[in-house]
Amino acid sequence: MELTPFFFGLYKFVKYGLYPLTWVVLLLVAATILALFPFSPTRLRWVRQLVASSLLLLVTCSSPWIAYPLIGSLESWYHPPQLTPSDHFDAIVVLGGGIDEKGSLRPTAEPNSYSKNRTTCGVNLYQQGYAPTLVLTGGDARVFGTGPQVATEMRRWAVRLGVPESATKIDTEARNTYENATGTKRLIGPASILLVSSASHLPRAVPVFTKQGFRVTPAPCDYVAQNLPRESWDNIDPLDFLPDDTALQYTTEAVTEVAGIIVYWLAGKL
Incomplete structure (x- = not known):
């Protein structure tokens, strides 16, 4: 619930x-x-x-x-999918990562760096023809008051990158990963999806979506670490x-x- x-x-x-x-x-x-x-x-x-x-x-x-x-x-939990031109999914689902709100200095609300990077990855997969629909999910995560909805701003960013608005669906109610999954299920049902999020977030997101009945192929992006943990000591910088x-x-x-x-x-x- x-x-x-x-x-x-x-x-x-x-x-x-x-x-x-x-x-x-x-x-x-x-x-x-x-x-x-x-x-x-x-x-x-x-x-x-x-x-x-x-x-x-x-x-x-x-x-x-x-x-x-x-x-x-x-981040090493799931590797980037090895997709071929024949691979096809019902939808590409992009999980929101937050929003930078409008203020006296920032003229408009916009997706934060996490949401922008994830949306850009989703758009790239959409433009390669892996799915006909791009689902963007993320709501107002404020505890007090109300604020802009992450998915709405992510859709604007996707459209600016060339995705037709008619090819997008948004869930503006989700405030956490579980609600991302249940909200997406209400939009498209338990479909076959490419699930896009930051690589460090997917170890939690993938099983949550799978439990909701989705057939999930993880599509990690927005990496922080350059190398696998076992290789981290290979190029140590004193700094x-x-x-x-x-x-x-x-x-x-x-x-x-x-x-x-x-x-x-x-x-x-x-």
Whole structure:
């Protein structure tokens, strides 16, 4: 069943609790609170341990030599499909990855980099003639208030890339991967599909769609890691041992994806 607004908000709140940066902040807050009280040998030891732990966690999670093999282990789950001109599917389904909203500086709402990259991959497959229909799925993921719908902006991007609007279908209600699958099923039924999403997202998305009755061929795109995890150490750069904000982002994505797989499995959605 789809999440109610309350449980969707709770889901988003709990998700923030999985972020490595959240744990770093919590450790530092705990150390700060202890430091406000008169010191004793025990309290001083706890402060030192909390500060050291937060520093170790931050350096580890923001190091490229940790982040890239970690997210690469998810991205290597499914390889790009080896398609031939005779292969044909009922639809190409592209999962939304978010939206950049209109503001005082940005003149219009537009798909974020994840949604743009995924849509571009889907358009490329459509233009090669693998399916007559391009399905774009993604709704308003705001917890408070309302915002633009991801699928609507993805359709605009697909049309700009040359796809006829008549060849597209959109699901503007989905807020997570499970709702992507159920919303797509309402649109086209349990069809034969090419499923397009970021490579790190497909280990969760493919079994979710399969359980809804789709015949799924994964089409990963938007790769982060350059090489397979077992090859990550072949070309080590000394700078990879230094903290990097992009590496922290990729570690966060990997952690939340693994957690999402576990939660979906426990909920019986895989």
